[in-house]
């Protein structure tokens with residue numbers, strides 16, 4: 001399954017003008033694991049993840065059916081990985 005989302009590490013690689021830092025100020029690079037397990041901005045809904053994996057283990061969250069169900073609930077509750085569509089950038 002391909003998970004399309006907006007994350008800081010994506011921006012760091014492909015959109016250098018966009019800061020890769022997390023808006024919470026605690027992470028210089030906003031990684032997937034930071035969003036899933038650490039960032040206080042996304043605490044809301046994280047109990048869904050903890051109910052499947054108390055330590056929020058990425059292989060369990062992304063690699064099991066119940067993990068993916070919990071991830072869907074987490075994303076819905078926290079609005080993690082969401083971003084308004086980026087404005088089209090004139091490349092000239």
Ligand SMILES: [Zn+2]
Pocket residue numbers: 022023024025026027034038039040041
């Ligand atoms: Zn953060």
